[in-house]
Amino acid sequence: xxxxxxxxxxxxxxxxxxxxxxxxxxxxxxxxxxxxxxxxxxxxxxxxxxxxxxxxxxxxxxxxxxxxxxxxxxxxxxxxxxxxxxxxxxxxxxxxxxxxxxxxxxxxxxxxxxxxxxxxxxxxxxxxxxxxxxxxxxxxxxxxxxxxxxxxxxxxxxxxxxxxxxxxxxxxxx
Numbered sequence: 001x002x003x004x005x006x007x008x009x010x011x012x013x014x015x016x017x018x019x020x021x022x023x024x025x026x027x028x029x030x031x032x033x034x035x036x037x038x039x040x041x042x043x044x045x046x047x048x049x050x051x052x053x054x055x056x057x058x059x060x061x062x063x064x065x066x067x068x069x070x071x072x073x074x075x076x077x078x079x080x081x082x083x084x085x086x087x088x089x090x091x092x093x094x095x096x097x098x099x100x101x102x103x104x105x106x107x108x109x110x111x112x113x114x115x116x117x118x119x120x121x122x123x124x125x126x127x128x129x130x131x132x133x134x135x136x137x138x139x140x141x142x143x144x145x146x147x148x149x150x151x152x153x154x155x156x157x158x159x160x161x162x163x164x165x166x167x168x169x170x171x172x173x174x
Contacts, residue, residue, distance in 0.1 A: 031066055036074050038063075043075035051075060096123040098157035102146070104137065104166055116166070118142065120149045122156075137166050 042054050049057075051068035054075070058065035065071065092099070102120045109115060116137045120130040130149030134141060161167065 031070065031074070035063070035066070039071055039074045040076055047076075047078070092123070095158055099123050099160060100129065100156040100158070101160040103162060104164060107133075118145050120146070139167060142167060 038058070039054060042057065043049065046054075051072040054071050055065050055068045058071075086094070100120055100122050102118070104116050104118055107115045107117055113135065115133050115135055118130075118132040118134070118137070118141075119128060121127065122129050130145060132141075132145045132148075
């Protein structure tokens with residue numbers, strides 16, 4: 001006997017036990033056809049609404065709606081499946097010519113001082129565009145280094161960075 005066989009017997013036994021335990025309970029109460037039609041109409045007219053939002057609006061309209069899981073069952077499904085968006089790897093491949101990346105890394109000195117190295121990279125050529133070293137990085141210094149990295153209006157469409165606290169709270173770009 002193999003473990004797969006034992007697991008199959010266990011699942012079959014659990015299923016039979018649950019059927020026996022659930023006898024006479026009857027499940028969820030049926031939903032009236034009018035409520036089903038109203039759920040479908042709301043989901044068709046408001047494609048971005050979730051089941052929870054439809055549930056809330058049905059309450060506002062004075063109905064006693066079913067739970068959101070049941071509403072989800074009767075919502076209109078978009079034809080052709082969900083719209084697929086590109087993943088990050090595809091986005092980066094499509095935009096390497098117009099995207100740069102920037103980041104800090106630390107270097108300990110011989111006197112055990114920590115220096116912060118600011119690097120700006122051009123993705124298409126994998127080329128270092130700008131390097132700066134400082135002992136105390138500030139947001140004003142980052143902005144100045146970006147100005148120096150992009151002379152004469154040469155600038156990327158996309159500038160990628162991490163969410164490091166070194167950039168400060170007032171950073172508006174991403």
